[in-house]
Structures are given as structure tokens and as C-alpha cells.
Amino acid sequence: MTTASVTQNFQGSRSLPKWLAPTLLAVAILASFSINSALASSNPEATQLNLFAVALVAVITYSIGFYLASRIIEGQRKSADRLVTILVTGAFALAVVPLISLAWTVVERGAARFDIDFFTFSMRNVVGAGGGAYHAIIGTLEITGLATLISVPIGIMTAIYLVEYGRGALARAVTFFVDVMTGIPSIVAGLFAYAAFVVIFGPGVRMGVGGAIALSVLMIPVVIRATEEMLKIVPNELREASYALGVPKWLTVTKVVLPTALAGIATGVMIAIARIIGETAPLLIIAGFTASTNFNPFDERMMTLPVFVYTSYANQGSDAQTYIDRAWTGALVLMLIVMILNIIARLVSKYFSPKG
Amino acid sequence: MSMRIELSSLNVYYGSFLAVEDINMVIEPNSITAFIGPSGCGKSTLIRTLNRMHEVIPGAYVKGNLTMNGEDIYSPSVDPVKVRRQVGMVFQRPNPFPTMTIKENVLSGYRLNNNKMSKSDADALAEKALKGANLWNEVKDRLDRPGSSLSGGQQQRLCIARAIAVEPEVILMDEPTSALDPISTAAIEDLAIELKEKFTVVIVTHNMQQASRISDMTAFFTIADTGLPGKLIEYDRTDNIFSNPKEKQTEDYVSGRFG
Amino acid sequence: MSSQAPVVKRRIGDLVFSNLAIGSGVAILVILAAVAIFLFAESVPAFLSEQDAAPDGFFAYVAPFLFGTVLASIIALLIATPLAIGIALYISHFAPRRLSQALGYSIDLLAAIPSVVYGLWGMLVLAPFLNPSYLWLNENFGWIPFFEGPVSATGRTMMTVGIVLAIMILPIMAALIREIFLQTPRLHEEAALALGATRWEVIKMAVLPFGKAGIISSAMLGLGRALGETMAVALVLSGSGVITFALLTSTNPNTIAANIALQFPESSGTYTSLLIATGLVLFAITMAINMLARWVISRRSEFSGAN
Numbered sequence: 001m002t003t004a005s006v007t008q009n010f011q012g013s014r015s016l017p018k019w020l021a022p023t024l025l026a027v028a029i030l031a032s033f034s035i036n037s038a039l040a041s042s043n044p045e046a047t048q049l050n051l052f053a054v055a056l057v058a059v060i061t062y063s064i065g066f067y068l069a070s071r072i073i074e075g076q077r078k079s080a081d082r083l084v085t086i087l088v089t090g091a092f093a094l095a096v097v098p099l100i101s102l103a104w105t106v107v108e109r110g111a112a113r114f115d116i117d118f119f120t121f122s123m124r125n126v127v128g129a130g131g132g133a134y135h136a137i138i139g140t141l142e143i144t145g146l147a148t149l150i151s152v153p154i155g156i157m158t159a160i161y162l163v164e165y166g167r168g169a170l171a172r173a174v175t176f177f178v179d180v181m182t183g184i185p186s187i188v189a190g191l192f193a194y195a196a197f198v199v200i201f202g203p204g205v206r207m208g209v210g211g212a213i214a215l216s217v218l219m220i221p222v223v224i225r226a227t228e229e230m231l232k233i234v235p236n237e238l239r240e241a242s243y244a245l246g247v248p249k250w251l252t253v254t255k256v257v258l259p260t261a262l263a264g265i266a267t268g269v270m271i272a273i274a275r276i277i278g279e280t281a282p283l284l285i286i287a288g289f290t291a292s293t294n295f296n297p298f299d300e301r302m303m304t305l306p307v308f309v310y311t312s313y314a315n316q317g318s319d320a321q322t323y324i325d326r327a328w329t330g331a332l333v334l335m336l337i338v339m340i341l342n343i344i345a346r347l348v349s350k351y352f353s354p355k356g
Numbered sequence: 357m358s359m360r361i362e363l364s365s366l367n368v369y370y371g372s373f374l375a376v377e378d379i380n381m382v383i384e385p386n387s388i389t390a391f392i393g394p395s396g397c398g399k400s401t402l403i404r405t406l407n408r409m410h411e412v413i414p415g416a417y418v419k420g421n422l423t424m425n426g427e428d429i430y431s432p433s434v435d436p437v438k439v440r441r442q443v444g445m446v447f448q449r450p451n452p453f454p455t456m457t458i459k460e461n462v463l464s465g466y467r468l469n470n471n472k473m474s475k476s477d478a479d480a481l482a483e484k485a486l487k488g489a490n491l492w493n494e495v496k497d498r499l500d501r502p503g504s505s506l507s508g509g510q511q512q513r514l515c516i517a518r519a520i521a522v523e524p525e526v527i528l529m530d531e532p533t534s535a536l537d538p539i540s541t542a543a544i545e546d547l548a549i550e551l552k553e554k555f556t557v558v559i560v561t562h563n564m565q566q567a568s569r570i571s572d573m574t575a576f577f578t579i580a581d582t583g584l585p586g587k588l589i590e591y592d593r594t595d596n597i598f599s600n601p602k603e604k605q606t607e608d609y610v611s612g613r614f615g
Numbered sequence: 616m617s618s619q620a621p622v623v624k625r626r627i628g629d630l631v632f633s634n635l636a637i638g639s640g641v642a643i644l645v646i647l648a649a650v651a652i653f654l655f656a657e658s659v660p661a662f663l664s665e666q667d668a669a670p671d672g673f674f675a676y677v678a679p680f681l682f683g684t685v686l687a688s689i690i691a692l693l694i695a696t697p698l699a700i701g702i703a704l705y706i707s708h709f710a711p712r713r714l715s716q717a718l719g720y721s722i723d724l725l726a727a728i729p730s731v732v733y734g735l736w737g738m739l740v741l742a743p744f745l746n747p748s749y750l751w752l753n754e755n756f757g758w759i760p761f762f763e764g765p766v767s768a769t770g771r772t773m774m775t776v777g778i779v780l781a782i783m784i785l786p787i788m789a790a791l792i793r794e795i796f797l798q799t800p801r802l803h804e805e806a807a808l809a810l811g812a813t814r815w816e817v818i819k820m821a822v823l824p825f826g827k828a829g830i831i832s833s834a835m836l837g838l839g840r841a842l843g844e845t846m847a848v849a850l851v852l853s854g855s856g857v858i859t860f861a862l863l864t865s866t867n868p869n870t871i872a873a874n875i876a877l878q879f880p881e882s883s884g885t886y887t888s889l890l891i892a893t894g895l896v897l898f899a900i901t902m903a904i905n906m907l908a909r910w911v912i913s914r915r916s917e918f919s920g921a922n
Binding site: 255 | 409438440441452454464465468515518522
């Protein structure tokens with residue numbers, strides 16, 4: 001009997017020692033600090049260290065060092081793999097930086113006016129401090145609500161057409177133009193609503209419902225796509241089971257297919273609302289802006305939250321800081337609404353989808 | 357309560373493609389008729405013509421004669437929806453409606469057609485149909501649970517209960533046990549034998565033992581080559597098909613030399 | 616034997632419902648046609664009227680804005696495309712499995728932020744933050760026309776707009792590219808792995824070639840977004856009607872969309888028509904880009920091996 005000798009076929013080439021990564025990182029941070037301090041001391045205008053620059057230089061130094069070490073120890077193929085890993089992770093990290101900065105800025109600066117007054121007062125007769133976005137919140141709720149009322153039936157019925165009925169040239173054309181419609185710039189939607197209303201009401205028209213129509217142009221394709229996806233994943237077997245019970249097609253669609261897809265459709269509609277509720281440009285064009293509360297979307301100008309944010313900044317009065325504060329608080333409220341809609345949408349799809 | 361089905365010179369198309377050619381047969385009431393044959397021979401296509409489910413597929417249609425108790429179900433004046441109310445169907449994979457409870461699933465044939473019924477009538481009907489499908493004892497305590505909470509075999513019997521609740525005359529089963537384990541399969545087979553007391557039962561199966569165990573009549577279909585139409589080779593009493601077939605092709609198939 | 620299917624009798628409920636569905640489908644085509652027709656009808660007065668809103672003619676008026684629109688969008692695209700590919704690769708192939716869904720969601724959050732908020736942030740946070748690096752770029756690379764001086768004091772430049780737009784189109788591009796990468800046939804990837812390839816080699820051999828058309832089309836869709844983006848540009852850029860390639864100065868060409876947003880509330884008469892006419896130009900360009908992108912996608916789906 002001979003003892004089997006252990007081969008080393010799979011041990012492969014040398015790999016990086018464990019201590020390398022932390023050591024390299026420490027060196028990189030130290031180097032970055034000293035480089036930046038040296039630059040700062042040579043520049044009299046720079047009063048303090050730019051921490052972002054320190055981090056950036058440190059990361060770049062670390063990446064280059066790590067790549068070179070890998071190249072020397074592990075060889076070309078492995079090091080290329082590591083380089084790409086670093087680049088790709090870096091791309092992701094870089095994209096998250098603005099997200100964090102943006103969220104932090106909006107919360108920090110929006111907190112100043114995040115008070116009861118902001119939600120209960122309009123800007124009527126307000127000069128300088130005080131006032132709120134009550135009129136804008138009312139306007140946003142009404143216009144978004146109207147846009148939803150217009151978009152959801154058309155969107156769902158079109159999706160039903162595409163999935164359950166559509167065949168041939170018309171269906172292909174509708175599919176194509178729904179895709180094209182998703183690309184309409186929001187300001188063009190606003191101009192469209194304005195142009196259409198001018199024909200009816202004459203030049204210079206401003207109306208809340210016009211905003212709802214402009215937003216519908218943007219919302220309908222989103223609702224169609226979301227509903228279409230959901231209808232497509234309803235198993236065909238359910239339709240067949242229903243037909244085989246002697247249920248006509250329209251009842252099969254309304255009572256079997258739609259209920260099965262309902263949670264997904266509701267999610268899609270909420271995400272569509274979240275997307276249009278922050279639209280500014282079309283509302284600036286057709287709904288206009290005002291300091292007063294207007295409950296009637298079929299008459300006169302109507303303020304909305306995104307336009308409030310914009311005009312608060314763009315048309316600052318005396319005591320400019322109060323206008324800027326209100327703009328940031330408006331942005332914070334808008335972001336909160338969008339986040340809440342997104343979270344509810346996800347919860348609905350998680351807890352109300354039929355299982356099995 | 358049970359129908360005699362006659363097919364004469366029946367051709368079944370998908371668009372311009374002839375899938376099944378020149379079928380002539382008579383399916384007797386209160387019997388089980390099995391369709392057997394290799395994959396792609398058109399037996400599933402043919403069974404779907406018996407309740408006009410075939411034409412649900414775009415471009416699909418039928419030529420020839422198909423009568424039930426003498427009435428041509430493909431006559432222009434016939435409403436396919438009404439045909440399907442008379443001819444129930446059970447599919448290969450159990451497909452209870454996922455948004456409905458067990459009881460709602462059983463009553464779905466009525467409810468989906470906007471038919472109102474009193475609660476006591478509904479309860480009585482659900483119980484009758486579930487008993488008819490040999491499922492009542494297993495689910496009577498949880499009628500309000502989702503249909504998808506049942507096991508595969510129970511789901512398939514739920515689908516049978518759903519089909520017989522609308523009191524059809526014919527029950528079509530398209531490979532009803534191919535997705536089930538042997539014990540669930542046995543339960544469905546026993547049920548099929550009970551069902552023929554009341555209904556005309558037609559079953560498509562891949563499983564020759566199953567056909568020989570439960571059916572009274574067996575039809576053997578085959579296909580010469582892909583792209584060519586499926587044909588009915590032999591149709592006879594089940595014991596003849598399996599013990600004394602007239603055709604060479606049938607003999608090859610049932611003895612396992614082919615397919 | 617004729618292959619004519621027999622006529623099927625229709626029920627009233629079916630007839631009403633299916634016509635409603637078809638009507639909705641047709642409505643989509645009508646809405647899109649209406650957008651084009653109304654914009655056209657309302658922009659005609661700008662060309663016919665005696666009182667001239669644009670003394671040097673329409674094209675002299677729109678040219679700098681068109682230039683600005685394209686320039687800003689191209690900068691955005693140049694920045695966003697490599698980043699979007701990186702993010703998509705990270706989420707589809709590099710991130711830990713359990714994390715990848717949450718990471719995708721955090722990128723989707725970027726898409727949910729209203730553009731007016733991006734505008735505020737870009738103007739008040741990003742522009743001052745970037746300005747020192749503009750000074751540095753100008754000092755060291757000022758000989759390149761793009762980095763010519765004098766550098767803006769506020770950072771509200773074409774370069775900043777390009778970066779803000781890049782951040783805004785990043786999520787949609789990353790999401791589209793990620794979808795395409797996830798569709799890479801498993802077999803191709805496994806074949807590459809079985810040959811002993813590293814992860815990067817798998818991506819180079821199987822994933823990127825498969826996703827090439829998809830990357831191009833999602834870049835075009837991102838371009839379409841950037842072209843039409845309004846509020847972020849209106850807030851960040853201090854723009855006017857000039858044509859210049861200098862990206863760091865305080866004189867920048869405005870974009871069509873931002874110009875409309877800034878001018879429209881105060882406009883009247885033929886000037887309104889003139890603005891609508893520029894909107895029509897924007898509409899035509901974005902439609903053309905989008906159609907091209909969709910065409911590339913549809914061609915790809917015909918040839919791809921994915922099921």
C-alpha cells in the first residue's frame with residue numbers, strides 16, 4: 001500500500017496576502033491627506049480641507065495600488081478582473097453619492113419651514129416670512145387626481161386591447177406609439193394642453209384641468225406599460241378555465257383576468273402617479289401660478305407643489321431667505337409624497353398579489 | 357342528462373394548417389371514451405373542438421360536422437358560450453382561480469356569468485358539486501380558504517367540482533392526471549368512473565394503463581410525420597384495442613413498440 | 616379547399632367591451648396626432664404675423680437653443696453611458712445576490728426624484744461644489760476650447776447642467792441595460808465559465824456582445840430624456856441666445872425646453888406662438904430619437920437568441 005500523494009493541481013497561482021488590502025487603504029488615506037494638506041497650504045483661499053477631495057484621491061490611490069499589486073503577484077488576467085470589479089463598484093458608488101447628497105440637502109434645508117403653517121396657509125397677502133403651500137397642495141391633489149381619473153381607464157382599456165384583443169397592424173401601431181409616447185418631453189405635453197385650450201377658450205388661458213390633461217399625456221403610457229406587463233403574466237390557463245365554464249370573453253377579462261392582476265396594476269398606477277406628481281414644466285405652462293387657493297380646476301390659475309417650489313425660488317420677494325426656505329420645504333414635501341407612494345406601491349404588490 | 361356526440365368528416369385547422377383530418381366517430385352517452393396516441397397526433401386538439409375551445413386560439417377553426425344529441429354545435433346560429441355551459445372541461449394542470457376561495461371556485465361558473473343565487477342555494481350547490489368530485493370531506497371545514505391552498509390532486513378535483521357545478525352533459529378531460537402523483541391519479545380515475553353515471557366522459561391520456569383501466573371505448577390517433585395532419589387509426593371497445601387490435605399501427609403502439 | 620374561417624356570432628357584452636378596448640387603443644393614436652396637430656396650428660401665427668416676434672427669423676431664434684439642447688444632452692450622455700453600464704454590471708453580475716434587488720431599488724429612487732428638486736440641488740449645492748474644479752480645469756487645460764475662460768463665478772454652467780442631466784438619465788439607462796444583461800443566455804455565460812474564464816472575461820465574451828444593441832438603444836432613450844428635460848436646466852443654467860463651445864463660462868446657450876419654461880409665463884401673442892414653434896422642433900427631435908431607439912430594440916429582439 002502506498003499513501004496517495006496530494007497533488008497541487010488546483011492550488012493555482014499565488015493570490016494576494018490578506019494584510020494587503022487594509023494596509024494599502026491606510027497608506028492611501030495618509031497619502032491623500034498629505035497631498036491635500038500640501039495643496040491647501042499653498043493656496044491661501046482654501047481655508048479648510050475638502051473632505052470629498054481627500055476621499056476621492058484616497059480611493060483612486062488605493063485602486064491603482066491594488067491593481068498594481070494584483071498585476072505583479074497574481075498576473076494579468078486576474079488583475080484585469082480586479083480592475084473591472086473596482087471600476088464597476090466605483091460607478092455604482094459614484095451614482096449613490098448624489099442620491100445621498102440630495103436627500104440630505106432636502107431634509108436639512110427643508111426642515112426650516114416644515115411646520116403646521118406650511119400645510120394650512122396659502123401665500124395670499126404674504127410678503128416675506130410666514131405663509132405656506134396649502135394652495136399648492138390642494139392644486140396638486142386635484143390636478144393629479146383628475147389626471148389619474150383620465151389616465152387609468154384609458155390606460156387599462158388600452159392594455160386590455162393590446163393583451164386580450166390586439167392583433168394585426170393596429171395593435172402593432174398602438175404598441176409602437178405607446179413606446180414613442182413615453183418619450184414625449186413634459187414641456188411639450190404642457191404646450192399641447194395649452195394649444196388645445198387656446199382653440200376653445202382663447203389665448204392666455206390658464207386652467208387646472210389643462211394641467212390634468214397635460215399630465216395624462218405623460219401618465220397614460222406608463223399605466224399602459226405597467227398594466228400590460230401584469231395582464232401578460234396572468235396564466236392563460238385561467239382564461240381557458242373561465243371559457244370552458246361558458247363565461248363570455250368580456251366577463252372573463254373583467255372578472256377573472258383583471259382581479260388576478262389587480263395588485264400589480266394598482267402598484268403600476270401608484271408608481272405612475274409618483275412619476276407625474278413632481279412634474280413642473282407642463283403645469284407652469286397651462287395651470288400657471290397664483291398665491292391664492294383655488295378649488296375649481298375648471299376656472300383660472302391653480303398653484304401646484306412643484307410649481308410652488310420653482311416660483312418660490314425664481315420669484316423671490318423681499319426677505320429672500322424665507323422664499324428659499326419655502327422652496328426647500330416644498331421640495332421636501334414633494335419628495336416625501338413620492339417616497340410614500342413608492343413604498344405603498346411596493347407593499348401592495350408584496351401583500352395583495354394572489355399566490356400560486 | 358348525457359349526450360351522444362357524433363363527429364363526421366371533421367377537419368380541424370390552425371389557420372391554413374390542417375391539424376386533424378377526417379374524423380368520423382360516435383361517442384356514446386354514459387361512457388368513458390379515451391383518446392390515446394403519441395404526442396402531436398391531434399388528440400388534445402380534437403377534444404378542444406368538442407366544446408368549441410379550439411377556436412379561442414386565433415385563426416383556429418373547424419370544418420365538417422359535430423353534433424350533440426343531433427344538434428350541430430358548429431351551426432352559425434349556435435352560441436359557443438352556450439355550448440361550453442353544456443360541455444365542461446378539465447385541463448392538464450389544475451387551474452383554480454387564485455383570487456377565489458374554494459367555495460367561490462366551485463360556484464364560479466354561476467357567479468362569473470352574473471347569475472344571482474340565494475346563500476342557501478349556493479351552499480347546497482357547492483356541497484353537491486364537491487361531493488360529486490369526492491372532495492367534500494377534505495375541504496368542508498375550510499371552504500373559505502384560497503383554492504390554491506390545496507394539494508395538486510385536490511386542486512384538480514376542485515376543478516372537476518367547478519365543472520360539474522354548472523350541470524353540464526359532457527365532461528372533457530385533457531390529460532387530467534399528467535401533473536399528479538400516483539395516489540392523486542387513482543382518486544381522479546375513481547372519480548371519472550363515478551362521473552360516467554351522469555355524464556358523457558371523454559378523456560385524453562398519454563397513459564395506456566389509465567385508458568385500459570377506466571375507459572369503455574378507446575380511440576387511437578397517430579401522425580405520419582410532423583407537418584402532416586393527425587388521423588384516427590382505430591376506434592373500438594377498449595378491450596379490443598388493447599388485446600385484439602385490427603390495425604398494425606395500433607398494435608405497435610399499445611404493445612410499446614412505437615411512440 | 617378554402618381556408619376561410621367561419622363567421623363567429625358575437626354577444627352584445629363582448630361587442631361593447633371589445634369596442635371599448637379598441638377605442639382606447641385608437642385614442643392613443645388620436646392623442647399623439649392631436650399633440651402634433653395642435654402644436655402645429657398654434658405655432659403657425661409666429662410665421663404669418665406682421666409684428667415679428669423673432670426679427671431675424673425663426674431659425675435664427677431657435678438655432679442657439681437647439682445647439683444648447685444638443686450640447687447639454689451630449690455631455691450628459693457621455694457621462695451617463697459608461698456609468699450606467701458600470702451600475703448595470705455591478706447589479707447584475709458583481710453585487711452580492713441578496714443585495715442586488717435593494718441596490719436596484721436605490722438606483723430607481725433616483726428616477727423618482729422630481730426634476731425641480733434636481734434643479735434646486737444642482738444650482739445651490741452641486742454648482743458651488745464643482746466650481747473650484749472648473750477653475751483648476753481652466754488653469755491647466757484652458758487651451759482646450761471647451762475649458763476656455765473666464766470661468767463662471769457661480770458654477771451655473773453648461774458643464775454643471777450636463778452633469779445634472781447625466782444623474783437624471785442614469786437610473787432609466789441603468790435599469791434598461793440591467794434588464795438586457797440579465798437576459799444574456801445562461802448557456803453562453805456558462806460556456807465561457809467552463810472554459811476557465813474570469814468574471815471579467817465572461818462579461819467581455821458573453822454579456823457585452825449580447826447587450827450591444829441594447830446599450831445603444833438605451834443610450835438613445837436616455838438622450839431623448841435629456842433633450843426634453845426642462846426644470847433642472849431652467850434652474851441650474853444661466854443661459855441666453857449664444858452659440859459657444861466653452862462649457863465653464865457664465866455665457867451659455869439655453870436649451871429649448873428651459874427657454875420655453877422661462878419665457879412662457881410672461882409671453883403673449885406671436886411670442887407665445889414662437890415658443891410653441893420651438894416646442895414643436897423639440898417634439899420632432901425627441902420623437903425621431905425615440906423611434907430610432909425603438910426600431911433598434913425591435914430589430915434586436917428579432918435576432919436575439921433569448922426566449
